[in-house]
Amino acid sequence: MSTSPFQPALGLPMVYLVDDEPVVRDALAWLLRSRRLLSEGFAHADAFEAWLATQDLAGGWPQSPACLLLDVRMPGTSGLVLFDRLAERGLTDALPVIFLTGHGDVPTAVSTVKRGAFDFVEKPFSDNTLVDRVEAALAVSSQAILARRHRQALARTLAELTDREREVMDRVVAGLPNKLIADDLDISVRTVEVHRARMFEKMGVRSAVELANLLRDAGHPPPTGAR
Amino acid sequence: MSTPLPDASAPSPAPAPGRAAADWPAAPLPTLGKTGRRAPRTPLWVALLLLLGVAQSLLVVMTLRYEEASAQEHTDEVAAVALGDIRRRTQLVLQGLQGLPLKGWADPAHGLLSSHHELGRIERRDLNGHITEVLDSPFREPLYARWPRDQANLETEVACDAARRVMSPMFARSQYVPQANGTGLEVIDVCVPVQPEGRLIGFTVGSLVLPAMLEAVQVSEVGHSHELSFVEADGTRLARIGSVRGAGVFVANRVVDLPGTTLQVRVDAVQRAPSLIPNLNTALVMGLSLSLFAVVWLLLRDGRRRARAEGLLAEALAFRKAMEDSLLTGLRARDRHGRVVYANPAFCAMVGYTAEEMQQASLPPYWPPEQVEQYQRRQDERLAPGAELASPHTGYETVFMRKNGERFPVMIYEAPLVDGTGKHTGWMSAVLDMSAQRRVEDLSRQQQERLQATARLASVGEMASLLSHELNQPLSAIASYATGSLNLMAEPDADTPDMVRQAMTRIAEQAERAGRVIKSVHDFVRRRNQDHEVIAADLLIESVMPLVRLQARKSGARVDVDVVQPAPRVRVDRTMVEQVLLNLARNGIQAMEPDTPVAQRALLLRVRTVSGANGDWVVLSVIDEGPGIAPEVAAKLFTPFFTTKAEGMGLGLSLCRTVVEQHGGAMECLNRPTRPGAPAGSAGGAEFRFTLPLHRPRAPVAGPRD
Numbered sequence: 001m002s003t004s005p006f007q008p009a010l011g012l013p014m015v016y017l018v019d020d021e022p023v024v025r026d027a028l029a030w031l032l033r034s035r036r037l038l039s040e041g042f043a044h045a046d047a048f049e050a051w052l053a054t055q056d057l058a059g060g061w062p063q064s065p066a067c068l069l070l071d072v073r074m075p076g077t078s079g080l081v082l083f084d085r086l087a088e089r090g091l092t093d094a095l096p097v098i099f100l101t102g103h104g105d106v107p108t109a110v111s112t113v114k115r116g117a118f119d120f121v122e123k124p125f126s127d128n129t130l131v132d133r134v135e136a137a138l139a140v141s142s143q144a145i146l147a148r149r150h151r152q153a154l155a156r157t158l159a160e161l162t163d164r165e166r167e168v169m170d171r172v173v174a175g176l177p178n179k180l181i182a183d184d185l186d187i188s189v190r191t192v193e194v195h196r197a198r199m200f201e202k203m204g205v206r207s208a209v210e211l212a213n214l215l216r217d218a219g220h221p222p223p224t225g226a227r
Numbered sequence: 228m229s230t231p232l233p234d235a236s237a238p239s240p241a242p243a244p245g246r247a248a249a250d251w252p253a254a255p256l257p258t259l260g261k262t263g264r265r266a267p268r269t270p271l272w273v274a275l276l277l278l279l280g281v282a283q284s285l286l287v288v289m290t291l292r293y294e295e296a297s298a299q300e301h302t303d304e305v306a307a308v309a310l311g312d313i314r315r316r317t318q319l320v321l322q323g324l325q326g327l328p329l330k331g332w333a334d335p336a337h338g339l340l341s342s343h344h345e346l347g348r349i350e351r352r353d354l355n356g357h358i359t360e361v362l363d364s365p366f367r368e369p370l371y372a373r374w375p376r377d378q379a380n381l382e383t384e385v386a387c388d389a390a391r392r393v394m395s396p397m398f399a400r401s402q403y404v405p406q407a408n409g410t411g412l413e414v415i416d417v418c419v420p421v422q423p424e425g426r427l428i429g430f431t432v433g434s435l436v437l438p439a440m441l442e443a444v445q446v447s448e449v450g451h452s453h454e455l456s457f458v459e460a461d462g463t464r465l466a467r468i469g470s471v472r473g474a475g476v477f478v479a480n481r482v483v484d485l486p487g488t489t490l491q492v493r494v495d496a497v498q499r500a501p502s503l504i505p506n507l508n509t510a511l512v513m514g515l516s517l518s519l520f521a522v523v524w525l526l527l528r529d530g531r532r533r534a535r536a537e538g539l540l541a542e543a544l545a546f547r548k549a550m551e552d553s554l555l556t557g558l559r560a561r562d563r564h565g566r567v568v569y570a571n572p573a574f575c576a577m578v579g580y581t582a583e584e585m586q587q588a589s590l591p592p593y594w595p596p597e598q599v600e601q602y603q604r605r606q607d608e609r610l611a612p613g614a615e616l617a618s619p620h621t622g623y624e625t626v627f628m629r630k631n632g633e634r635f636p637v638m639i640y641e642a643p644l645v646d647g648t649g650k651h652t653g654w655m656s657a658v659l660d661m662s663a664q665r666r667v668e669d670l671s672r673q674q675q676e677r678l679q680a681t682a683r684l685a686s687v688g689e690m691a692s693l694l695s696h697e698l699n700q701p702l703s704a705i706a707s708y709a710t711g712s713l714n715l716m717a718e719p720d721a722d723t724p725d726m727v728r729q730a731m732t733r734i735a736e737q738a739e740r741a742g743r744v745i746k747s748v749h750d751f752v753r754r755r756n757q758d759h760e761v762i763a764a765d766l767l768i769e770s771v772m773p774l775v776r777l778q779a780r781k782s783g784a785r786v787d788v789d790v791v792q793p794a795p796r797v798r799v800d801r802t803m804v805e806q807v808l809l810n811l812a813r814n815g816i817q818a819m820e821p822d823t824p825v826a827q828r829a830l831l832l833r834v835r836t837v838s839g840a841n842g843d844w845v846v847l848s849v850i851d852e853g854p855g856i857a858p859e860v861a862a863k864l865f866t867p868f869f870t871t872k873a874e875g876m877g878l879g880l881s882l883c884r885t886v887v888e889q890h891g892g893a894m895e896c897l898n899r900p901t902r903p904g905a906p907a908g909s910a911g912g913a914e915f916r917f918t919l920p921l922h923r924p925r926a927p928v929a930g931p932r933d
Contacts, residue, residue: 020783021700023737027707030730034711075783076825102696124703127710 010145011064013138015039018048018079019071019100028069028130035131037138045070045077049085057089060152065145067118067137068097072105080112087116093144096137100125154214157203165199168192172199172208173215272527279523283516290508298477298498305446305453306479306494312444313483313492317435320346321396324419324433333362340364345439347414350432351421354391356384359429370414370434373407379414386487387418387430394420394427397487401437401457401465413437413457413465415488437466437490444468454495464493474499557637557658560644565606567591568653577637577660579630595628609641609654624661635662697744697777701737708734747773761922762801764834764845765794771805775812775830782820784828786812795836795845797919799890804919807883808832808847811915814879815851818913827852836921843921844892852912855898864896883917892918 015032017025017039025041032039042048048068055061068086070079079099086092096118101109109120118137121130161169164185171181178196182189205211323339327349336349340362347370351360358376363369371379379402386399399416406412419431437457444455456467458480473495483490551558557574561567567585575582578593585592594602602625622640629635638659646652708730715723768788779786797804812830819828831850836843856864865884884894899911 023700023704023733023740024707027704027711027733027737030726030733031707031711031714034714034726073781075781102699123699124706127707128714 010142012038013065013067013141014062015134015138016048016066016068016095017041018043018045018068018074018082020044020074021071024071024100031127032131032134035128035135037131037134044074045079045082048082049077057091060148062094062141062145065138065142066095067134067141068095069134070097070099072099072101072108072112080108083112083115083117092116092118094141094148096140098130098133098137150217160202161199162195165195165202168195169199169203169211172196173212175208268530276520276523279516279519283512283519286512286516287509290512291506294506294508295477295500298496299479302453302477302494302496303479305455305496306481306492308446309444309455309494310481310483310492312446313440313490316343316345316440316443317483317485319343320433320435321417321419324349324417324431325396327431329421329423329428333360336362337365340366343443345435345437345443346433347412347436347439348434350434352387352430352432354427354429356380356387356430367436367439368407370404370406370412370436374405379404383416383418383432386416387420387432389487390418390420390430391427394422395486396420398485400488401459401490415485415490417485438468441466441468452497454493454497456493456495458491458493460489460491465490471497473497476500557660559656559658560653561656562653563651565591574658577629577658578627593627593629595626595634598626622657622659627658635660636665637661694744694748694777696781698741701741701744704737705734705741708737744777747777759798759800761796761798763794763796764847765790767797767799767801767804767808767847768832768834770801771808771812774809775816775832778813778816779830782816782828783825784816784819784830787829787831788833789831790834791836795834796922797845797890798922799919800886803886804890807886807917808849810879810883811849814915815849815853815913818851818853823853837918843923844918845921846916846918848914848916850899850912850914855911855913856896861896865894887917887919891920894918 015037017028019025019028019041020043022041022043025043029039029041042051070083072079083092083097083099086095086097097112098118099109099112099120101120101122106120106122109117109122113120118140119133121133158166167185168181171184176184178189178192182192185192200206200211203211203214205214320339320343323335323343323346327335327339332351340346340349344364344366347364347367349362350358352358382399382402386397390397396417396419399418401413401415403411404414413436415435415437417433417435419433420427421429421431441455441457446453446455451469451471454467454469454471454473456473457465459465473493474497475495476499477496479494481492481494483492551571552573554571554573557577558569558571559567559574560569566589567582570582570585575585578585580592590599590603622638624636624638626634627637638661639656640659641654641656643651644653644655712727712730715726765788768790772786772788775786812832815830816828819830829852831848833848833850835846835848837846838844865881887894894915894917896913896915899914901911
């Protein structure tokens with residue numbers, strides 16, 4: 001049970017609880033703790049948002065795997081509203097949301113899943129099932145974090161390319177042969193080959209296919225210089 | 228569809244109500260129509276009148292006949308008497324004349340003349356007929372004073388010749404002798420031969436004056452009712468007597484046979500043939516007849532009147548009978564001994580006995596056997612002399628039994644029956660079968676109860692939803708702690724006992740919390756079957772507060788209570804009123820959930836008392852800070868099955884109002900004015916308030932009001 005599926009490099013996972021019932025928060029925190037999971041509770045959506053504002057969102061929060069257990073019905077800002085706001089800011093990939101629904105709220109919960117929530121759990125929940133879902137969410141979160149880091153590394157690499165190397169890369173990805181690239185850039189085929197080799201080296205790939213896969217996986221925008 | 232309904236196509240549509248009402252009383256008439264009964268009577272009456280007419284005519288005719296006959300008879304009698312008298316006198320005169328002596332006759336002759344007034348003159352004649360001696364009657368002038376004897380001697384000589392031949396007295400025919408005063412007399416001479424010693428020596432002639440002869444007749448009637456006269460055979464009247472003249476109707480003729488001549492005596496009654504008009508008898512008969520006819524006519528008219536009255540009476544009776552028969556109300560008449568003397572069909576149908584059965588029974592058969600004693604006592608009290616005559620407007624209710632043994636409630640309105648002489652003869656009762664009404668009442672009550680139960684169920688349903696949420700929290704927590712503890716104990720380390728102990732403490736806390744929730748519901752539900760009780764208003768609010776708070780906490784609302792002190796008391800069905808409060812509170816909280824900021828969400832339960840012209844009231848208000856009530860919603864607010872909630876049944880408010888009205892109060896809702904400082908356009912919330920009558924304790928509570 002204690003075997004952690006997370007990459008140690010990502011740090012300790014964190015579970016955030018937003019529920020108006022202190023008892024529920026306390027009990028859940030205790031339960032998570034029994035499964036070696038850290039948690040932090042918030043009494044209502046506004047409190048969570050206030051806390052979120054203090055985090056370094058631009059700097060890539062969350063850096064460690066995280067998930068949010070969110071009560072659907074709460075006084076003030078409801079769980080649904082909070083979820084929509086988080087989704088708007090693109091936070092729900094790294095911070096998967098599991099809704100806690102009361103009895104009879106299943107239709108609401110299903111609709112939230114369709115809108116992108118990770119899952120919903122009906123109260124009273126089968127507790128270890130809940131924790132299992134939390135762990136699954138944390139795994140998703142860590143993958144999202146890793147993917148993001150990957151993208152960031154690629155972006156840095158791309159920034160190291162010279163303009164000419166960049167131009168050549170765009171055309172390689174577009175599938176042009178060296179001859180055409182040379183004609184296009186009005187340089188010799190020999191020069192193209194040099195740029196290409198240096199670009200492959202910097203990008204850490206050995207073929208054009210690898211390069212294309214790398215760029216596509218990182219969600220890199222399609223080449224701009226290509227005709 | 229072009230096929231009309233059978234009713235619509237019927238040729239005679241139902242008459243207008245007015246016409247029907249006018250026609251209806253006439254309906255029973257044909258069965259006892261006037262014409263049908265009077266037709267055979269008219270010929271009878273005509274025959275009677277005809278017979279009466281014939282009988283009267285016969286009577287009149289017979290009366291006349293009888294009168295005629297008796298008049299004639301009387302006349303005949305008079306005639307017979309007169310005739311006898313005349314004969315006798317004539318005979319006397321004749322004997323007197325024959326008895327006269329030859330010598331010295333003057334004195335006897337004078338005596339004869341004196342005793343017989345009818346003898347006017349006596350002569351002595353010789354054989355040659357020459358008058359030798361004359362003696363005139365002393366009572367009159369000499370017969371032949373004006374007229375010479377020679378002029379009237381012919382008939383005398385004829386008679387004397389005849390007398391000479393037969394040697395016996397002979398009468399001459401009458402002759403007229405004029406008199407000095409211008410009148411004349413009829414005279415009959417009688418010639419008596421004088422024949423002493425058988426040898427004729429001369430004649431004695433006596434002159435009989437006919438009028439004097441008539442005068443001498445001793446018959447009382449002659450002179451005033453009958454005319455007596457001598458007539459000749461040819462009817463010529465010779466002499467007459469009497470101051471009256473005969474009418475010539477009742478006439479009797481008699482012949483006086485005299486030697487040598489005949490005289491006819493005629494008696495003529497003054498009386499005429501009896502006429503109809505001036506006749507007393509006829510008048511009497513006619514009068515009687517007229518009276519008879521008048522009586523018959525009166526009888527006829529009376530009969531006709533009686534028939535008309537009978538017809539009217541029958542009509543009225545039939546109308547009344549039809550009325551009684553068509554009544555749905557049972558009618559029953561009892562005599563002073565309680566025996567049923569009359570029962571209309573409705574009553575018979577009601578109890579299932581015929582009127583005869585009821586009349587013959589000593590005890591009313593519709594009394595339930597188990598109640599007979601009590602009813603008998605009640606009846607005796609009512610029928611006892613001097614008992615108060617109960618007002619007919621205040622009926623009483625009792626139980627009767629149908630023939631099939633079924634008991635059913637009836638309402639009886641009883642009034643004394645008083646006959647024409649003011650004597651109290653019995654009781655008339657109107658009996659209403661209350662079983663149908665009772666059924667309807669029961670049904671209505673059942674429906675009301677069912678509605679309330681439904682509402683209660685709905686309320687319970689909503690409560691269950693609330694409870695499930697409320698119980699979810701502690702149960703979830705308990706489950707979490709338990710699972711966590713198991714997790715820990717699977718791989719125990721040094722901290723595990725502390726952690727588990729902590730978990731167990733929390734589990735205990737949460738279990739207790741769940742228990743409290745359950746208890747608050749239980750407290751609420753437990754009193755369901757209690758009746759009205761007197762309770763202070765703050766207690767009412769207190770008992771719903773746990774449930775209200777549950778709801779309020781869920782939506783983050785604040786609940787304030789403002790009860791005037793000392794708390795007024797009301798007499799209510801506690802459960803129902805608490806339901807009302809709970810309903811209103813829940814509505815108020817739910818109204819604030821969509822749009823009202825959490826900080827502003829507040830529910831106020833307020834209790835005040837007011838005094839008005841119609842008494843003292845406790846006003847309970849439930850005030851929220853929601854958006855208020857839209858006008859189109861307000862109009863339908865209390866309509867059953869109207870709701871603005873997706874899951875609501877729409878019974879809450881309508882039932883709340885029913886409950887309040889059952890307690891004698893009223894419920895209303897209004898929007899509160901916007902609070903100062905609130906954003907423009909925001910509403911001031913809604914206030915639902917209802918009144919309950921203030922329950923006054925024996926000693927009035929002196930306390931500040933409001």
